[in-house]
Amino acid sequence: MSISEEQxxxxLKSVKYPGFTRDIVSFGLVKxxxxxxxxxxxxxxLATNDPNVPAAIKNEAEKALRTIDGVKSAKVLIDIHAPPAGAGTGMGATRIPGIRHIIAVASGxxxxxxxxxxxxxxxxxxQTGARVGLCDCDIYGPSISLMFGTRERPMAxxxxxxxxxxxxxxxLMSMGFLLDDTSPAILRGPMVTRYTQQFLRQVEWGELDYLVLDLPPGTGDIQLTIVQTxxxxxxxxxxxxxEVALIDARKAASMFEKVNVPVLGIIENMSYFASPSDGKRYNIFGSGGGEREAKRLRVPLLGQIPIDIPTRESGDRGxxxxxxxxxxPVAAEFKKxxxxxxxxxP
Known part of the structure; x- marks a missing residue:
């Protein structure tokens, strides 16, 4: 009897990451x-300093594999990329000194x-008077340096x-400050993990009320590294x-819920277009999707951001x-x- 990779x-979906309710397959750990x-x-x-984590996963994974009909032997190899000293793992994730709140901005x-x-x-x-940092965690497609109009290189x-x-x-911190405009970030998973850890813990953020993390879309190594550490x-x-965006938004929200990170709310972007001539609203991408999803998740709909030509133009100017x-109108919504x-x- 042949055994498939799907089997x-x-x-392996029965094997939970220690301290989490999510399995090792959905976390993207099976390479x-x-x-x-x-x-x-x-x-x-794995990215962990806890020797109990790989031992537990190896034991449970090999047990799970032996339940498959036709399996004669099962071997699990663990590739460990340890986080920097002092970083937490799983539910032991630690705070960054000097930073009161860290907020992840994500999309599916x-x-x-x-x-x-x-x-x-x-x-x-x-603008509310808070001390704020912004970290561009999208290693492969950094854009914050363009949006803020600076190519300055960070010092050490x-x-x-x-x-x-x-x-x-x-x-601000972004991989875009370290690359030329035409240089792609060609990195393997372990290197991505290391850069993410460095951006979060080896940056001299100082005293901040809020650090906003611009995560890459979807779920993967970067998101796992952040929630672990x-x-x-x-x-x-x-x-x-x-609807096509809402489907993936549900996946992003589910990821945070499963690792016990509270979802503060939904922001519906490109909510509508207001005609400059008469102010009439056009629901180009439909209407009510963000509100319905917020109700389904039982979280607030934080705001509805319109499609706005000046927003695009100002972003292009940095x-x-x-x-x-x-x-x-866009600034007013963000202020709210x-x-x-x-x-x-607070």
Whole structure:
């Protein structure tokens, strides 16, 4: 009887990551599966300093594999990439000294304007009088350096800490500050994990009220590294009103719920287009999707951001619209979101 890779992964879905309710397959930890004449070999990648974690996963995974009909032997190889000293794992995720609240801005798919939302939200929080940092955690597709109009290279302290770039009252860090415009970030999973850890813990953030993390879309190594090592105050999920975006927004929200990170709310981006000539609203991507999803998740609908030409133009110029035109409808919506977040996370 032949054994398929699908059978192997289905069996491994019964193996939970210690301290989490989520399984090792959905966390993306299973890196390879080899099947030959009833012998199954699986490679799993972990980022942990706790020796009990790989031992527990190896034991449970091999037990699960032996339940598959036709398996003669099962071997699990663990590839460990340890986080930096002092980092927590799983539910033991630790706070970054000097930072009161860390907020992850996430989306289940690309193209919903998540980075634009993260950038303008950070500026709006700063305008309330808070001390704010913004970390671009999208290693493969960094965009914060463009949105803030700076190509300045970060410096390092004598203690080998990275000094963030300061722009519009924010402290910024992005892979875009370290790459040329045409240089792609070609990195394997372990390197991505290491860069993510460095950005969060080896940056001299100083004293901050809020650190906003612009996560890459979807779920994967970067998201797992963050929830394993950093104590998040909560996450915001960005979506558009259309169903195809909402499906992936649910996945993002489910990821945070399963690792016990509170979802602070939904932001519906590209909610509508208001005609400059008569102010009439056009629901280009449908209507009500964000509100329905917020009700389903039992979280607040934090705001509805319209499609707005000045927002795009200001972003291309490297000035977030909230900083360039505080009286615009988009800026007003972000101001409301920022004020409500400050009440939720004082």
């Amino acid at each position: 192997v992964k289905n069996a 390879s599966v080899q099947i030959e004449k009833g012998e199954v070999k699986v490679q799993i990648a 798919k690309g193209g919903v304007g998540k980075s634009t939302v993260a950038a303008n939200l950070a500026v709006a929080l700063e 302290t004598e203690e080998n800490k990275i000094v963030p770039i300061e722009q519009y009252g924010l402290r 950093v104590a998040l105050s909560g996450a915001i999920v960005v979506t558009t009103p259309q 000035i977030p619209i909230v900083g360039e035109d505080r009286e615009s 979101i920022a004020e409500n977040l400050r009440k939720t996370l």
